[in-house]
Amino acid sequence: MKLPIIKGIKKETAVSLLAVVFGLVAGALFMLMTGNNPFAGYAFLFQGGLMSIERIGNTLATSTPLILTGLSIAFAFKTGMFNVGAAGQMLFGGFCATAVGLTLNLPKPLLLTLMLIAAILGGALWAWVPGFLKARFNVHEVVSTIMMNWISYWVVYYTVPAYFKGEFLETESRKISDHASLKVAWLSDLFGGSYINLGILLAVIAVIVISFILDKTVMGYELKSVGFNRFAAEYAGVSVNRSIILSMMISGALAGLGGAALYVGNASNIQIGILPSQGMDGIAVSLLGANSPLGVLGAAIFFGLLYSGKGFMNAMTNIPPEIADTIIATIIYFAATSVMIEKFIDRIIRRKRGE
Amino acid sequence: MVKKSIALVLSIMMVMTLFAGCSGAGGSGGLKVGMVTDSGTIDDKSFNQGTWEGVNKAADELKLDKQKNIKYLKPTGTTEADYLKEITNLHDAGYKFIVCPGFKFSSAIFKAQDKYSDTKFVLIDAAPNSGEKGAKDVVKPNTVSVFFAEHESGFLGGVAVALQLKEGDVGFIGGMEIPPVQKFNWGFQQGIKYANENLGTKINIKAENVVYQGSFDNVAAGQQLAAQMYDKGVKLIFTAAGGVGVGAINEAKARAKAGKQVWIMGVDVDQYADGIYEGDKSIILTSAMKKVDQAAADMIKAEKDGKFPGGQTIVFDSKNNGVGIPAKNPNLTEDTTKKVGEIFKKIQAGEIKVSAEKGDLIK
Secondary structure: OOOHHHHHOOHHHHHHHHHHHHHHHHHHHHHHHOOOOHHHHHHHHHHHHHOOHHHHHHHHHHHHHHHHHHHHHHHHHHOOOOOOOHHHHHHHHHHHHHHHHHHOOOOHHHHHHHHHHHHHHHHHHHHHHHHHHHHHHOOOHHHHHHHHHHHHHHHHHHHHHHHOEOOOOOOEEOOOOHHHOOOOHHHHHHOOOOOOOOHHHHHHHHHHHHHHHHHHOHHHHHHHHHHHOHHHHHHOOOOHHHHHHHHHHHHHHHHHHHHHHHHHHHOOOOEOOOOOOHHHHHHHHHHHOOOOHHHHHHHHHHHHHHHHHHHHHHHHOOOOHHHHHHHHHHHHHHHHOHHHHHHHHHHHHHHHHOO | OHHHHHHHHHHHHHHHHHHHHHOOOOOOOOOOEEEEOOOOOOOOOOHHHHHHHHHHHHHHHOOOOOOOOEEEEOOOOOOHHHHHHHHHHHHHOOOOEEEEEOHHHHHHHHHHHHHOOOOEEEEEOOOOOOOOOOOOOOOOOOEEEEEEOHHHHHHHHHHHHHHHHOEEEEEEEEOOOOHHHHHHHHHHHHHHHHHHHHOOOEEEEEEEEEEEOOOOOOHHHHHHHHHHHHHOOEEEEEEEOOHHHHHHHHHHHHHHHOOOOOEEEEEEOOOHHHHEEEOOEEOEEEEEEEOHHHHHHHHHHHHHOOOOOOOOEEEEOOOOOOEEOOOOOOOOOHHHHHHHHHHHHHHHOOOOOOOOOOOOOOO
């Protein structure tokens, strides 16, 4: 038998698709084991994410922060850095955007621009620190980014109640005005009252810009060369330290933008005492998307679909929420082990060739 | 290439959807009650669990099918959008009576009560509010907002603790510094003060032993805080802190196993069983309860009888037995239980007033 699917498309795409299929099959086994019909389960899962225009909007909105954090982590991976701090960068970026939105009173386009700039700068600043520490003192970025996550958590924890406290909600900031929200009437109306917002457009623009930077610019080439082999890059005349800091800052800026999409787009206030889960999920998105911007876009939408359809599956079947979480975790797990699947494909191809 | 892969994924979904067409959703008969959990799990020994037990209790009494007529959903995040999404899922699946425990649902219910006017909402510990500056609470006719007099519960617990321990230091560990938790703390301090002044006890509570950890899920931090307090000679800690309290209970159990005598006062539900470290011996002296389960069950039964108190804000306090300590407290002497019972009657009669304000109390 030939492998027609694999022949036609890139190996990375095939690996990711197989990971998804394996994950779905494993999830189906889970449903069978707990006495549920997997076909019905998955059907309700996909219906929950797609059955009305409003739900499609919600699925895209759920995907938006994931696209941006996935892109952030993928960009760092491409340039040889492991950014585990997307959650903290996202939180701080979102906090900066919220702070600007709650403080200034300007016309909507101007205010939104300033808020987004604040989010980008906030995220970039939060990633600059680990970048600087790596470049200057060779501190491993995994350690420093995780620490920065908690610094961000506590900064927000103390700053929000002190300066932006809600009227009755002690654990949340005041609600931002419609002026300061990425939600716009035409988009909400287009999607039947969904909470989809301008964030999705920003995310798509970010995907295009990042693929352009990586593939078509000298800067992107230099950053990638540092990722492939830092010593070779240095020998070739690339300033490695500058590249490390720059790539962390771009990565952080993307995560910061994701924070804006979450806190002033999907939500309308910022909460204390919680690190956004999208920061860690971004790692899985990036792995499933094979670190390519377009792959990240597809992977994030797939994850968004799972998260968004999960509740409806729970509501319509007897699959308890905890099992649904396990199923999603299984799918993510398979996605993350795509290396294993890659080896598996290599073996099949080799066997076909009779090696 | 990308087009092809998208086409593949889409076709898989189509096939799935086709298959599902054959297996319909569970048919519905009678009242369908849904619940959306707050941050934390369904077995949090506290808010979510209490509410869910109340829903189950009502289902038993009303003979509802537990497989088809009651359901809880767990949101993926804690933003208003996450909560609204699960409310929508319940609504679309035919659950037209939805219970939401926790103050975080305030703005989600504010929107949901308008969007789904055919659905009844029970909001526990909060009132629907837009969250904008200066906004007033709006309880629509399809919503009931439920509050508890936590300070009265804390007061009774404080009196029980003072009567049982007679003298020594006690402490308090809270979760987030929010009114429901603060009121437990303030009531607790007032209860101890009352016992010291009127019942001849000598219990001391130092400012350094009144702590808000800042979250409801940091088990490790709860354990550390409890260890520090016990090391300083504190005999009992009142925990009103969800998962943080679980950490404190673990620390107390470890110490009790090692032969030391330390106590915890539980919160929200009767936590006696969670504090068992050997046989049937528990480190839970008593618990300051707020009967979330009863509140949830009462509202469901009221709906069934056509007496849903829509548009109202209901307070569960000692007058309607909505707060208090458990009926059975194996670690309290009969004398203590009897005296606490008398105090409870005095609060019910209004002879003892417990303040819900901080006043000159600690934190």
